[in-house]
Amino acid sequence: MTDKIALTPKTHTAPPARFSHGVRKGNILQVAGQVGFLPAEEGRPPTPAGPTLREQTLQTLANVEAILQEGGAAWDDVMMIRVYLTDVDHFAEMNEIYNAYFDEQGLTQPPAARTTVYVGLPAGLLVEIDALAVLG
Amino acid sequence: MTDKIALTPKTHTAPPARFSHGVRKGNILQVAGQVGFLPAEEGRPPTPAGPTLREQTLQTLANVEAILQEGGAAWDDVMMIRVYLTDVDHFAEMNEIYNAYFDEQGLTQPPAARTTVYVGLPAGLLVEIDALAVLG
Amino acid sequence: MTDKIALTPKTHTAPPARFSHGVRKGNILQVAGQVGFLPAEEGRPPTPAGPTLREQTLQTLANVEAILQEGGAAWDDVMMIRVYLTDVDHFAEMNEIYNAYFDEQGLTQPPAARTTVYVGLPAGLLVEIDALAVLG
Numbered sequence A, B, C: 001m002t003d004k005i006a007l008t009p010k011t012h013t014a015p016p017a018r019f020s021h022g023v024r025k026g027n028i029l030q031v032a033g034q035v036g037f038l039p040a041e042e043g044r045p046p047t048p049a050g051p052t053l054r055e056q057t058l059q060t061l062a063n064v065e066a067i068l069q070e071g072g073a074a075w076d077d078v079m080m081i082r083v084y085l086t087d088v089d090h091f092a093e094m095n096e097i098y099n100a101y102f103d104e105q106g107l108t109q110p111p112a113a114r115t116t117v118y119v120g121l122p123a124g125l126l127v128e129i130d131a132l133a134v135l136g
Helices: A053-070 A088-103 B053-070 B088-103 C053-070 C088-103
Strands: A004-006 A022-025 A028-034 A078-085 A113-118 A127-134 B004-006 B022-025 B028-034 B078-085 B113-118 B127-134 C004-006 C022-025 C028-034 C078-085 C113-118 C127-134
Touching: A022 A053, A022 B078, A028 A053, A028 B078, A053 A088, A053 A127, A078 A088, A078 B113, A078 C022, A078 C028, A088 A113, A113 C078, A113 C127, A127 B113, B022 B053, B022 C078, B028 B053, B028 C078, B053 B088, B053 B127, B078 B088, B078 C113, B088 B113, B127 C113, C022 C053, C028 C053, C053 C088, C053 C127, C078 C088, C088 C113
Parallel strands: A028 B113, A078 A113, A113 C028, B028 C113, B078 B113, C078 C113
Antiparallel strands: A004 A022, A022 A028, A028 A127, A078 A127, B004 B022, B022 B028, B028 B127, B078 B127, C004 C022, C022 C028, C028 C127, C078 C127
C-alpha cells in the first residue's frame, strides 16, 4: 500500500478544518484550494497579502507552489489549475497576472489546463486556486 | 484495457441523467457530486435528509462514503474533497460538522485536500460534495 | 520522466491565457474548461455557437471531445465531467441535451461521474464543461 502524505509547508497557517493543504500518493499530488494569505506568523490570524486582485493572485500562486514543492513537484507537473474568481470583470486582469507569473517560471513542459468560474468566496478574498499534479 | 466500473450503491436513487454516481478505473475512483438525499425508497422522489445544513452535510458524506465503499475504497484513499455551499455564512458550521464526522472515521492516513466554494444549488439543497480517490 | 503533452485541436481558438486546452501525461488526460465557441476562423474573435443552452451545450461537448481525441482518448475514457451552468432552471434542459448526446455516442463503458453547479460565467455564455479521463 502506498502512503498518502500530507503536504504542509512551514509558510502555511493551519487549515481551518480537518483537511490537508495538499496530499501526495504515488505520482498523484492534489493541492487544496489556496487563497492569498501571507506566510503564517505565530499569533496572527490568516491575513490576505492585500486587498487587490494582483496581490492576492500572486500570493495564492506562491501558496500553491509551496505545496507542490513540499511534495517534490513543480509547476511543470501540474495538469489542472482551477481558478475561482468572484467577479467576471476580474478575468482579464487575472489572466495578465497569471501569464506574467508563468512567463517567469521557465516552464519546460506545456502549461496546465485550466477552468475559471465565478463563485462566492469569504469576505475580502477575490481569488482561490487549486491544482492537480501528476509527477514523474 | 482496464474496465471503467460504475459504482451504484443500493441506497442511491437513479441519477437524474446519463452519469454514474461513481466510477473506478484501475486505482482511480471518482465520486460524482452528492447531495443530502436520503436512501432511495421505491415510489418516493429524491428527498433531502432535512432542511438543515447539519442533516444535509451528514447525509451527503454518507452518500459519498457509500460510493467509495462500493468501489472498494475508504475515506483514507480520498485525495480531494470538493465542498459546494450556497452561503458563506455556512462555512464555520460546515467545518464543525465536517471535523466531527472525520474525527469519528478513525483515519489512519492524513485527511484529503479540500476546496470549498459558494455556488448556486437546486432549491432546498445547501451542500454538494464530490471526491477523488486513489487506491492501493 | 513522462512528457506532459499539450492537446490543441485545430478547431480551437488560442487560449486567452497561458494554459492548455488539454494536457495528457501518461494515462491521465485533463480537459480545460470548454465553452460553446464555434471552431476557430482566422480573424474572427471567439464566437458562441448561438444564444441558446442547446446550441452552447452541444458545441461545448464537441469541443471537449475534440480535445479528448487529440489526446487519443474517447468519451469512454472519461471519469469525471464538471458542468457549470449559470441558472438552476437550466438543469432539466441540460440533462435532456446531455442524455441525447451520450445516447448517440455508443459508449461501451459506464458514463462518467458528474458534478453540476451554478456559477457566474462571462456574458453570453450559459455553460462550461471540463473533464478528466484515464486512458488504457
